[in-house]
Amino acid sequence: MKLNTLLESADRPERGPGDAMVTGFAIDHRKVAPGTVFGAFEGAVVNGEDFIDAAIAAGAVAVVARSSARVEGALHIVDDVPRRAFAHISARYFTPVPQTIVAVTGTNGKTSTVEMTRQIWRMLGERAASIGTLGVTTHDESVSTGLTTPDIVTFHSNLSGLAREGVTHVAFEASSHGLDQYRNSGVPVAAGAFTNFSRDHLDYHETMEAYFEAKMRLFDEVVTDGGTAVIWADGSEWSAKARKRAQSRGLAVFTVGPKGEDLTLIEQEPTQLGQGLEIARNGERRTIRLPLIGAYQAANALTAAALALVTGADEARLWDAVGRLQPVRGRLERAVITQSGAPVYVDYAHTPDALEAAIAALRPHVDADKNGRLIVVFGAGGDRDTGKRAEMGRVASEAADLVVVTDDNPRGEDPAKIRGAILAAMTSDAVEIGDRRTGIATAIGQAHGGDIVLIAGKGHEQGQIIGSGETMRVHPFDDVTVARECAAASAAR
Numbered sequence: 001m002k003l004n005t006l007l008e009s010a011d012r013p014e015r016g017p018g019d020a021m022v023t024g025f026a027i028d029h030r031k032v033a034p035g036t037v038f039g040a041f042e043g044a045v046v047n048g049e050d051f052i053d054a055a056i057a058a059g060a061v062a063v064v065a066r067s068s069a070r071v072e073g074a075l076h077i078v079d080d081v082p083r084r085a086f087a088h089i090s091a092r093y094f095t096p097v098p099q100t101i102v103a104v105t106g107t108n109g110k111t112s113t114v115e116m117t118r119q120i121w122r123m124l125g126e127r128a129a130s131i132g133t134l135g136v137t138t139h140d141e142s143v144s145t146g147l148t149t150p151d152i153v154t155f156h157s158n159l160s161g162l163a164r165e166g167v168t169h170v171a172f173e174a175s176s177h178g179l180d181q182y183r184n185s186g187v188p189v190a191a192g193a194f195t196n197f198s199r200d201h202l203d204y205h206e207t208m209e210a211y212f213e214a215k216m217r218l219f220d221e222v223v224t225d226g227g228t229a230v231i232w233a234d235g236s237e238w239s240a241k242a243r244k245r246a247q248s249r250g251l252a253v254f255t256v257g258p259k260g261e262d263l264t265l266i267e268q269e270p271t272q273l274g275q276g277l278e279i280a281r282n283g284e285r286r287t288i289r290l291p292l293i294g295a296y297q298a299a300n301a302l303t304a305a306a307l308a309l310v311t312g313a314d315e316a317r318l319w320d321a322v323g324r325l326q327p328v329r330g331r332l333e334r335a336v337i338t339q340s341g342a343p344v345y346v347d348y349a350h351t352p353d354a355l356e357a358a359i360a361a362l363r364p365h366v367d368a369d370k371n372g373r374l375i376v377v378f379g380a381g382g383d384r385d386t387g388k389r390a391e392m393g394r395v396a397s398e399a400a401d402l403v404v405v406t407d408d409n410p411r412g413e414d415p416a417k418i419r420g421a422i423l424a425a426m427t428s429d430a431v432e433i434g435d436r437r438t439g440i441a442t443a444i445g446q447a448h449g450g451d452i453v454l455i456a457g458k459g460h461e462q463g464q465i466i467g468s469g470e471t472m473r474v475h476p477f478d479d480v481t482v483a484r485e486c487a488a489a490s491a492a493r
Contacts, residue, residue: 348459
């Protein structure tokens with residue numbers, strides 16, 4: 001595509017040489033080739049403007065940057081918010097895109113909700129995919145991207161590639177980082193969902209208000225005019241605020257949950273391997289047998305159903321599909337049942353609210369007749385929001401029967417100090433075991449029939465991050481695999 005044609009389609013005033021051709025986009029100067037449009041952004045650690053000369057030397061035909069940046073030898077596309085401008089220009093290049101795109105934001109539940117939306121669409125006969133923490137997931141493959149919201153070039157390239165493969169429906173995770181950095185701007189998003197809101201990522205956003213503002217960019221800018229906001233209505237102040245933001249933008253609002261007006265969750269009843277849900281919709285009640293454990297899994301499933309509904313799903317077939325949803329990797333995933341009969345679950349819960357929700361989800365399934373216990377293994381990540389560590393310790397000590405505090409991804413911090421911050425806030429005794437494998441083995445070894453073991457924090461992750469910078473190493477580690485190995489070793493004794 002010619003550069004000037006691309007700029008005209010993006011409603012940009014700049015014009016370059018008439019014969020300049022665009023061959024791609026890059027935000028890393030090392031990935032620039034002749035014909036590339038380079039995005040030079042100021043980051044927390046690196047300033048992309050420092051690499052403009054290198055990008056031009058490698059063949060960049062245009063550079064998107066602030067007016068203060070020095071650009072010589074290529075067209076300077078000037079914008080006060082270069083990330084946003086770059087996103088909208090690159091969106092005109094990476095075409096076509098799937099005809100139906102939805103996004104999900106919130107502190108917890110994004111991964112499960114987008115994957116469940118994909119499953120529902122697939123069961124209804126659509127060619128569907130999801131993009132997020134688990135990667136790009138289609139009916140027959142999953143490719144890891146490494147980020148909840150991939151960089152803007154990867155994101156647009158993925159969408160275009162999916163469309164060329166015949167995918168018509170895509171659900172993607174809109175993380176606060178991704179929204180703040182315009183990593184998912186420029187594409188037509190028919191509907192956006194807000195799941196919940198609680199403390200996380202304050203190392204980046206600093207305040208809860210700034211964190212919430214980042215989330216609200218989904219409704220303020222990303223969802224297209226005339227689109228729909230799906231909001232989990234649980235009576236919290238944050239869901240009420242999200243609703244007001246969507247309404248002020250002029251979006252249609254679809255509320256779902258215990259306080260939902262469009263889809264009401266009336267009652268939940270735990271069963272041995274799932275739960276029964278009684279819901280009300282358009283004055284009619286129905287019961288759904290959801291084959292997933294946990295109250296918040298019901299929230300994810302119903303939010304996914306709402307996204308499918310507002311984008312045209314056949315409601316006559318929808319609820320059957322919801323009743324056939326499958327567990328999402330690392331989200332209350334049952335890894336193994338020990339020889340003594342104790343099930344072991346792995347969950348990505350790495351915030352106080354998420355940990356509390358995971359424990360609450362499993363509590364009804366502990367066998368009280370056998371004096372069953374809920375045994376929890378968890379830690380906290382290093383070089384991340386330090387304030388949530390004490391809160392996680394408090395939640396675990398109040399809600400679990402036995403706690404093993406271990407290492408998560410210590411990164412560049414002293415693991416013992418991270419564990420100490422957790423333990424200092426605990427009001428009950430806990431076992432401290434730094435080595436995560438040993439911690440998991442200890443919990444499984446102590447579990448008996450009637451107990452449930454929850455391994456929280458890492459979920460689907462395939463490695464443990466130790467060190468930072470040049471000393472950083474990712475050691476292979478999968479909680480599910482380790483739990484199975486520990487259970488087998490315990491049975492062999």
